[in-house]
Amino acid sequence: MRCAPVGNHRLKLAFLGTGAAFSLDRYNGAVVVDGRLLLDGGAPLLPHMSRVGVDAGAIEAVFLTHFHGDHTLGLPPFVLHRVFVDPRPITFLGPQGIEERLEALWEISWGPDWQKVMRPRFNVRYEVAKPVGKVAGYKYETVKLDHGTSGSNGYRIWVEGKILAYSGDTEPTAPLDALVEGADIAIVEATGPGDVFSHMSWEDATALKKRHPKTRFMFNHVYNGTVDGAVADFQVIEV
Ligand SMILES: [Zn+2]
Numbered sequence: 001m002r003c004a005p006v007g008n009h010r011l012k013l014a015f016l017g018t019g020a021a022f023s024l025d026r027y028n029g030a031v032v033v034d035g036r037l038l039l040d041g042g043a044p045l046l047p048h049m050s051r052v053g054v055d056a057g058a059i060e061a062v063f064l065t066h067f068h069g070d071h072t073l074g075l076p077p078f079v080l081h082r083v084f085v086d087p088r089p090i091t092f093l094g095p096q097g098i099e100e101r102l103e104a105l106w107e108i109s110w111g112p113d114w115q116k117v118m119r120p121r122f123n124v125r126y127e128v129a130k131p132v133g134k135v136a137g138y139k140y141e142t143v144k145l146d147h148g149t150s151g152s153n154g155y156r157i158w159v160e161g162k163i164l165a166y167s168g169d170t171e172p173t174a175p176l177d178a179l180v181e182g183a184d185i186a187i188v189e190a191t192g193p194g195d196v197f198s199h200m201s202w203e204d205a206t207a208l209k210k211r212h213p214k215t216r217f218m219f220n221h222v223y224n225g226t227v228d229g230a231v232a233d234f235q236v237i238e239v
């Protein structure tokens with residue numbers, strides 16, 4: 001692999017899953033950025049990271065958009081890897097209640113041994129996402145998006161001078177335009193054609209892309225089939 005010239009850093013995006021919650025032909029969503037950041041954790045993370053050449057121990061921060069199962073249920077085995085195999089520090093960033101919600105998920109996954117054996121060895125920090133903040137050396141902004149009752153956090157993350165926008169789940173409302181405005185890359189959900197309750201349709205995703213012609217869009221969270229601009233499971237893209 002050739003090194004990128006200085007000042008022209010290419011971002012490496014590894015899509016571990018690109019499906020919606022109950023897709024039959026795609027895995028639940030998860031994206032690795034430059035081998036260091038994980039955006040949501042739906043897919044079976046460890047085997048999928050291994051398959052695309054990502055070191056599971058090198059993930060420094062996990063951005064969670066919300067706590068729905070298709071965005072979080074790949075995490076418990078990954079966490080065990082970070083307890084027993086590679087105990088480097090890791091930060092989980094997400095909506096209000098992140099520590100309680102995730103600790104409950106680890107406890108329900110691993111039973112009483114979580115508190116007794118695993119938790120003391122887990123080198124973790126939990127952070128409620130701020131409007132503007134920094135995690136693992138990356139500046140980010142949080143944009144509150146409309147998704148069901150609890151909503152979802154969209155993130156704008158600065159990586160080597162580029163702005164990466166990531167929606168997680170959202171309806172096609174005004175905050176989504178604010179999320180992608182001026183971004184170099186936007187990973188945005190596009191669940192399906194027509195009426196998709198509390199999500200974004202292919203038509204709305206295509207219209208969003210047209211409104212922001214300078215941004216490179218990648219559509220994920222696809223329920224079935226595919227739409228122009230959609231990414232695929234195990235796809236690794238350098239941009
Ligand atoms: Zn979802």
Ligand SMILES: [Zn+2]
Pocket residue numbers: 066068147169
């Ligand atoms: Zn959701």
